[in-house]
Amino acid sequence: MHMMPCFTHRSCYVNFAEHLQNRWNPNLYYRNAPNQWSADDWERFLQMIKAFGFNILEYWVPPTLFNPSALRGEPVPTQFAATMRRVTDIAHRLGLKTKFIVTVNTIGAEWFFACPHIPEQKELILSLWRHWARELAGTDIVSIFPGDPGGCNRNCCTHETFVDLSLELCDLIRQENPRAQIEINTWGTPFTGWGSDLWHVPDWDGSWKKLIDEKNKTPDRPLYIWNGKSDRTRAAMEYFLKRLSGFPADCLVGINLGFSPDGDPTHGGDARPWAREVAKHRQIVTWDYSVSEGELICYPHWRLPRLAARRREERTAAPYSGGMNYTMSPKLNLLTFFAAGQLFINPDADPDQLSRNFCAGVFGEEHARLGELFEAFEVVPGWGHHPRRLWSKPVLRTLYAEMIERLEAADVTRCSLPLFPDPETYRQDLLWFARAFHELAGDHPDRVQIRKAYWKKALAIYDSIPMSADERAEHAAHRFADLLS
Numbered sequence: 001m002h003m004m005p006c007f008t009h010r011s012c013y014v015n016f017a018e019h020l021q022n023r024w025n026p027n028l029y030y031r032n033a034p035n036q037w038s039a040d041d042w043e044r045f046l047q048m049i050k051a052f053g054f055n056i057l058e059y060w061v062p063p064t065l066f067n068p069s070a071l072r073g074e075p076v077p078t079q080f081a082a083t084m085r086r087v088t089d090i091a092h093r094l095g096l097k098t099k100f101i102v103t104v105n106t107i108g109a110e111w112f113f114a115c116p117h118i119p120e121q122k123e124l125i126l127s128l129w130r131h132w133a134r135e136l137a138g139t140d141i142v143s144i145f146p147g148d149p150g151g152c153n154r155n156c157c158t159h160e161t162f163v164d165l166s167l168e169l170c171d172l173i174r175q176e177n178p179r180a181q182i183e184i185n186t187w188g189t190p191f192t193g194w195g196s197d198l199w200h201v202p203d204w205d206g207s208w209k210k211l212i213d214e215k216n217k218t219p220d221r222p223l224y225i226w227n228g229k230s231d232r233t234r235a236a237m238e239y240f241l242k243r244l245s246g247f248p249a250d251c252l253v254g255i256n257l258g259f260s261p262d263g264d265p266t267h268g269g270d271a272r273p274w275a276r277e278v279a280k281h282r283q284i285v286t287w288d289y290s291v292s293e294g295e296l297i298c299y300p301h302w303r304l305p306r307l308a309a310r311r312r313e314e315r316t317a318a319p320y321s322g323g324m325n326y327t328m329s330p331k332l333n334l335l336t337f338f339a340a341g342q343l344f345i346n347p348d349a350d351p352d353q354l355s356r357n358f359c360a361g362v363f364g365e366e367h368a369r370l371g372e373l374f375e376a377f378e379v380v381p382g383w384g385h386h387p388r389r390l391w392s393k394p395v396l397r398t399l400y401a402e403m404i405e406r407l408e409a410a411d412v413t414r415c416s417l418p419l420f421p422d423p424e425t426y427r428q429d430l431l432w433f434a435r436a437f438h439e440l441a442g443d444h445p446d447r448v449q450i451r452k453a454y455w456k457k458a459l460a461i462y463d464s465i466p467m468s469a470d471e472r473a474e475h476a477a478h479r480f481a482d483l484l485s
Helices: 039-052 075-093 119-135 159-176 230-246 272-279 304-317 334-345 351-363 370-377 393-409 423-440 447-463 472-481
Strands: 009-014 056-060 097-103 141-145 181-185 252-254 283-285 322-327
Touching: 009 334, 039 075, 039 334, 056 075, 056 141, 075 097, 075 119, 097 119, 097 181, 119 159, 141 159, 141 252, 159 181, 159 230, 230 272, 272 283, 272 304, 283 322, 304 322, 304 334, 304 351, 322 334, 334 351, 351 370, 351 423, 370 393, 370 423, 393 423, 423 447, 447 472
Parallel strands: 009 056, 009 322, 056 097, 097 141, 141 181, 181 252, 252 283
Antiparallel strands: none
């Protein structure tokens, strides 16, 4: 007998934005660059995540496409829309739903933060939302997202501005896609980037470059965003609850256990009482972005114990209907997908056993121990990194050596799981990382050469496309080369 899933909303979020391009992410908007996926690729990926337990594919319409070029019918956004319509058709044929999210006011590759209180900018926001709601009208769920990037504190914009704008967008979305379920996300402290969550920038014009100038930071506001305190949380959530009856009756509300970037009650406060209150009126889900995978450096993640703990916390904290598992490397972090999907179904599953089961299915029963060894990859500081164990470099080097030996010996022709990419490509990618980490754990790694090798392996697409506004890829390559230093 199959277990009834604990959570009914089980979303796999692939973030293929311009600043997160890499070898393992689909490239949907740079037509003369690598990493483009065919319809067959998408079908194989969707078959895999369905087999692992997911029932929703979630994706972002990124700022590069949330841009006046879309309104002009230029080739890149037009082709993107056509591709995602095909992907939605494939998903529906496989019994999956699709969801797209848009950061409510972030426009263009330069990440311009449009102000809803400037009439021409408000008109542009509404025009772009209408365009994408129409172009992707077959999408099952449309998520209205506050920011990061995005938001505004110009012209008296506050957290209330985001809620009021979201209510207006609900009507617009339903006009273009009457069957769509709408999700309103409270991501942030809350809501990210609106009002006092941003630091003060004199004469700010909405540009990203001017916003992040560090001369604007203060001791109590060390970062341009994520500055909400508990009093702001109370004010924002009280206003949101006051307006909640105006949202559609079947609306989903995304609300985490906490209002910090990691979904913890470290700053911004504990979200669980608010989640319980919202759940009295609307269905709630989590949007726990970093629990399974961070941004910046791509590597084979192993955050399974925390992922399991989070699902169990959600089950007991409030009547959650489910949540989302994020990735920027959908052709690399297959173990995470497997465990995350299974934990949405059964939060009581043992994450270590899930890891061993996955590796036994892919590499053979004799190599189930790889499920334990892969934890040694989780030594990369960054967003969402909460390691269960801390190892010395000599111990890590020993673990990587055994990992290499087992991966080299594994026969993946007997793989029992529907993997995308194929099992041999997956094995070779894991081998590359095992060898790189083995060298990084040595006494005198050649860090210059490692940086070049990581760029070639993971980030070479940026030799063919523009660097993102935040220069994310450059930072990733340098930080990878500095690991275990």
